[in-house]
Amino acid sequence: MAVITDALCPFCGCVCDDLTIVTENNKITEVKHACKLGAAKIMGHHRIKAPMMRKDKHSDFKEVSYDEAINEAAAILASSKRPLLYGWASALCEVHKKGILLAEELGAIIDNTATVCHAPSTLAVHEKGLPTSTLGQVKNRADVVVFWGSNPVHAHPRHMGRYSVFAKGFFSEKGRKGRKVIVVDVRKTDTANIADEYIQIQQGSDYMVISALRAILSGHADVVPETVGGISKEQLSKLVETMKAARFGAVFFGMGLTQSQGRYKNIDNAISLITELNSFGKHVIMPMRGHYNVAGFGQVCSWETGFATAVDFSRGAPYYNPGETAANDLLMRKETDAAMIIAGDAGAHFPADSVRHLAKIPVVQVDPYWNPTTEVANVVIPVAICGVEVEGTAYRMDGVSLRFRKMIEPTHPTDIEILEKITERVRELRGE
Template structure:
């Protein structure tokens, strides 16, 4: 029996690094400290046993060798005039680098799961920057915590215990007792049930409410009507007082802000609010990132191509224009004629029209797990689980890079090796 301590969890953007893993005969038998979601992934579930192929979407899968599956994947991608490479969020940075090289070789579009979650946050940061901090700073210093459009009780189960609400730090020895917690959302979530202040606003009114807060903060409360987005002026003024009087304010926002009306302008406005609050106190803002390394892909893609996501290599050089080059843009316009989905699940999270188009074109899936994308795939290549069977680098939601550890020996090929083989095969097919 082997006991691995201080292991990282490859599930969500919290990247909890205090896990204890028990391994017996190259099999994980126990996971301690992790939430149920993280433990479930580490223990393994719905694994794809072997590479599979089928002639068309209506026929049954047939198990094949890795060589056959990789050759067919390379044929599909090299014959495509407009290939899409999508996913990447549940893979380590070393995989991202190989994927970007393949995209460049193919002249493909490469996009990640942020396109349907925190892509708008990236656009806002382009315009305003990001006055943020590490989760360690929030744990040690914050006395006011705001969750806007996010529900960590379910989406990031250990966030409040390790980094924000309940965590005890260097200057926050009292933990929860020394903090005020504010939740802003369209409904009363389980997170809101724990809050000192709950601000319930109308769907799609985030931008208006943030603008009202900025007006009150700047001393122009007279221009704010008695109710904004379903929130009374009195409650808005109370929230401003809470934010101004805090010694260190940490604001965490989720998809309730990024995917509602006004989208990236919501985050743009929220960042402006944070900047203005820093005239009164210390205030930081952090996106609640979902997959454990979706932040990592943005970093790798940015330093490799100059852009964080939705990069089009069709011109022979990186081109970026969200609204034109993101995954759903090309799928809804029916531009792409082949797709590779890796370390992400487009079948579960894309709009119905996008999934319908995926069902009509050749799709290569590279993933450890059987999921809805498998149902629309032509070629399925199972791989080792990054952060469990393969080591590598991942970025926490606050942008801190951490090293994932290998806990057991892999039963499948790693993503990096599969991508290398596909790239080599593509080059051979093109006579390079």
């Protein structure tokens, strides 16, 4: 029996680093301190046992060798005129680097799961920058915490305990008692149920509400109507006073803000609000990143290509224009004629029209797990689990890079090995 302490969790953007893992005979027998989501992933479930292929989408999968699957994957991608390489968020940074190399080799478009969550945040950060901090600073200092369109009780179960609400820190010895917690959301979530104040906002009115808060903050309450987005002017003024009085205020926003009407302009406006609040106290804002290394893909893609996501290599040099080059733009226009989905589940999270197009074109899936993308795949290549069976680097939601150690030895090849072989085969097929 072996015990690994201070292990990292490869599930959500919190990347908790205090887990204890018990292993025996190269099997994980116990996961301590993780939430249910993290423990379930580390213990393993729905693993794909062997590579599989099928002639068309209606036939059954047949098990094949890794070489056969890799050859077929390379043939699909090499013969494609507009290949899409999508996913990446549940893989380590070392995998991202290999994926970007393959995209360049193919002249493909490479995009990650942020396209259906926080890519609008990236656009806003281009325009306004990001007044932010580490989660450690929030733990040690925050006295007012706002969750806007995010529900950590379900999506990031240990966020509140480790960093933002219940955690006691150097300047926040009272923990929960010393913090005012506010939830702004269209529905009363479980996070709202444990907040000090719940502000119910009308669907699609976030931009207007943030603008009203900014007007009140800058002394122009007279131009604000009596009700904005279903919230009374009195409640908005109270919220401004609470935020203004904070020593250290932290806003954590989720897809309720990024994927509702206004999209990146909501985030742009929220960043401006936080910048203006910094005239009164210290204030920070942070996206609640979902997958544990979705932030890492943005980092690697930025330093490799100059852009954080949705990069098109078809022109011979990186080109980026979300709205044109993001995964769903391509799929909705039925422009892509082959796709590789790796470490992400397009089948579960993309709009129906995009999935319908995926169901019509050749799809290669590289993933440890059977998931809805498997149902639209032609070639399925199972891999080792990054962060459990493979060591490497990931970026937590606050941009802190953390090093994962291997918990057990892999029983499948790694994503890196598969990507290297596909790239090598693509070069051979193209006579390079």
